Amino acid sequence: xxxxFTNCSERTITKFDKLIEKEGQVEKSIELDLEAEFSSLAxxxxxxxxxxxxxxxxxxxxxxxxxxxxxxxEAEHRSTFYIPYWKLPLARWMVPRQRKxxxxxxxxxxxxxxxxxxxxxxRQEADVENLQQRDYSSLKDVSLLRFLVDMRGADVDDRQLxxxxxxxxxxxxxTTAAVLTWAAFLLAQNPSKMRKAQAEVxxxxxxxxxxxxxxxxxx
Ligand code: HEM
Numbered sequence: 014x015x016x017x018f019t020n021c022s023e024r025t026i027t028k029f030d031k032l033i034e035k036e037g038q039v040e041k042s043i044e045l046d047l048e049a050e051f052s053s054l055a056x057x058x059x060x061x062x063x064x065x066x067x068x069x070x071x072x073x074x075x076x077x078x079x080x081x082x083x084x085x086x087e088a089e090h091r092s093t094f095y096i097p098y099w100k101l102p103l104a105r106w107m108v109p110r111q112r113k114x115x116x117x118x119x120x121x122x123x124x125x126x127x128x129x130x131x132x133x134x135x136r137q138e139a140d141v142e143n144l145q146q147r148d149y150s151s152l153k154d155v156s157l158l159r160f161l162v163d164m165r166g167a168d169v170d171d172r173q174l175x176x177x178x179x180x181x182x183x184x185x186x187x188t189t190a191a192v193l194t195w196a197a198f199l200l201a202q203n204p205s206k207m208r209k210a211q212a213e214v215x216x217x218x219x220x221x222x223x224x225x226x227x228x229x230x231x232x
Contacts, residue, residue, distance in 0.1 A: 083117035
């Protein structure tokens with residue numbers, strides 16, 4: 014999966030590079046909404062890592078991406094609202110935001126159902142030991158969905174599978190984006206720590222240090 018992380022990060026770096034190149038020509042300071050950028054990056058990574066679906070949100074907008082952000086917004090609302098009014102019998106039809114939520118959910122569910130169907134059709138049954146021995150570096154699809162379908166058998170419940178994937182999407186998206194955003198914010202304020210972090214990244218990833226160079230210019 015590290016390949017997925019690297020490929021997606023490179024897309025973000027290319028986007029930053031282009032912006033720096035463009036803005037650099039007119040010699041003005043560069044403004045970048047890192048929270049939005051890291052959210053897109055995290056969404057692309059979690060999509061590919063969990064269900065082998067490329068949201069491509071770093072470079073474009075799509076109805077599925079909008080629906081994902083809509084449901085994440087609603088999840089946040091529900092986790093902080095005191096009265097669970099959405100459980101009332103007619104709420105999902107009467108309350109506009111609940112109607113929108115159910116519309117968004119349908120878009121995502123349809124997308125996930127298609128991916129689950131496809132994973133099941135191309136299923137290669139294996140037990141945990143076989144799955145652990147697999148040469149993942151040669152596989153095109155290393156997603157969690159592929160793993161779960163291959164391991165759990167043909168009769169795995171689609172609803173359960175879809176809910177598990179949704180859990181991963183929600184748990185893994187905003188958390189990661191928030192960590193990246195705050196880390197970037199704090200590093201930008203601490204040049205010596207930035208250099209230390211950069212040295213560590215360089216020692217691990219060789220020449221791929223553009224992200225930190227971009228951040229330095231945003232200090
Ligand atoms: C830096 C990023 C992340 C942070 C800061 C983070 C933080 C947390 C925290 C604090 C909990 C415990 C919540 C509680 O029990 O009250 C948790 C649980 C969980 N996280 Fe993460 N998480 C991150 C990334 C991820 C990712 C990438 C995934 C999945 C792909 C994920 C999946 C889960 C799941 C499934 C649980 C529930 C575990 C359980 O209770 O059985 N998280 N996470």
